[in-house]
Amino acid sequence: MAKENNNMETIIRTKQENEGKNKINKVVLQTDKLTKKFGGLIAVNNFDLKVSQGEISSLIGPNGAGKTTVFNVVTGIYKADGGKVLFKGEDLAGKKPHQIIKKGIARTFQNIRLFSNMTCLENVMAGQHCRSKEGTWSSVLQTPGQKKEELEIKKNAENRLKQVGLWKWRDELAKNIAYGNQRMLEIGRALATNPDLLVLDEPSSGLNDKESEDLMDFLKEIIKDNLTILLIEHDMNVVMGISHWVTVMDEGKKIAEGLPEEVYSNPQVIEAYLGKDEEEEE
Ligand SMILES: Nc1ncnc2c1ncn2[C@@H]1O[C@H](COP(=O)(O)OP(=O)(O)O)[C@@H](O)[C@H]1O
Numbered sequence: 001m002a003k004e005n006n007n008m009e010t011i012i013r014t015k016q017e018n019e020g021k022n023k024i025n026k027v028v029l030q031t032d033k034l035t036k037k038f039g040g041l042i043a044v045n046n047f048d049l050k051v052s053q054g055e056i057s058s059l060i061g062p063n064g065a066g067k068t069t070v071f072n073v074v075t076g077i078y079k080a081d082g083g084k085v086l087f088k089g090e091d092l093a094g095k096k097p098h099q100i101i102k103k104g105i106a107r108t109f110q111n112i113r114l115f116s117n118m119t120c121l122e123n124v125m126a127g128q129h130c131r132s133k134e135g136t137w138s139s140v141l142q143t144p145g146q147k148k149e150e151l152e153i154k155k156n157a158e159n160r161l162k163q164v165g166l167w168k169w170r171d172e173l174a175k176n177i178a179y180g181n182q183r184m185l186e187i188g189r190a191l192a193t194n195p196d197l198l199v200l201d202e203p204s205s206g207l208n209d210k211e212s213e214d215l216m217d218f219l220k221e222i223i224k225d226n227l228t229i230l231l232i233e234h235d236m237n238v239v240m241g242i243s244h245w246v247t248v249m250d251e252g253k254k255i256a257e258g259l260p261e262e263v264y265s266n267p268q269v270i271e272a273y274l275g276k277d278e279e280e281e282e
């Protein structure tokens with residue numbers, strides 16, 4: 001795990017890094033008038049999103065705003081009813097989830113999805129299926145090519161487990177490790193596909209303050225490695241602490257975007273997002 005960091009210092013540094021940056025940076029992911037309907041419900045409505053390379057972008061908004069649906073369309077789980085998803089300029093229309101992973105987008109889920117009866121190491125290895133040229137890692141090892149690839153997959157998985165701080169749990173079943181560690185394991189599995197874009201759906205959900213801070217430090221650390229991050233996040237401390245850019249969604253539509261501090265003080269955002277949240281918590 002990343003080391004302890006001074007939070008205030010980090011926020012100031014992020015602000016300085018932000019100045020003038022969003023105009024220069026290349027857009028790696030873009031949705032253009034994206035629309036997704038469920039029967040009569042328009043969950044995502046003409047939604048435009050831009051994610052700049054090398055940055056941490058956050059997508060926020062009240063429950064039911066359509067955030068997870070955007071992720072599900074971007075990652076090929078749902079087909080769009082209108083509009084486009086462009087990744088590095090390429091239209092992802094019609095691509096299946098495993099093809100999208102191969103293009104370089106990896107994700108985690110709002111509700112953790114691990115293979116609970118597999119070990120931590122096996123979980124991370126399973127994440128690399130899609131990149132495998134020789135077939136699945138569990139296939140009978142026959143050819144030298146398969147053997148070599150199996151070793152590479154294992155080595156990469158081991159490195160990723162170390163990176164997310166779970167090396168000592170490598171042989172433990174995923175269901176037996178602490179909840180916060182399960183969240184990190186899912187991130188490790190996503191990273192094992194060597195993505196260009198990591199898409200995280202509420203990664204801090206269920207984490208305590210210390211675990212959230214460690215997660216923020218970790219995410220800030222890994223973008224230095226030529227990675228771009230898009231996250232859905234509920235915890236405003238996390239959003240303010242690590243985002244270079246924030247997009248706000250409500251009822252399927254974009255209602256604001258900007259630097260974290262701009263969005264945070266936007267009255268429309270406060271009304272739509274914070275207002276509804278308070279009601280829900282009652
Ligand atoms: N598979 C689905 N079938 C029907 N309705 C769905 C489905 N997935 C999401 N929805 C609806 O779409 C809206 C947006 O949901 P979601 O994208 O999960 O919101 P968020 O992640 O912002 O909380 C909600 O009204 C939700 O009930």
Ligand SMILES: [Mg+2]
Nearest residue numbers: 067068069110
């Ligand atoms: Mg959601």
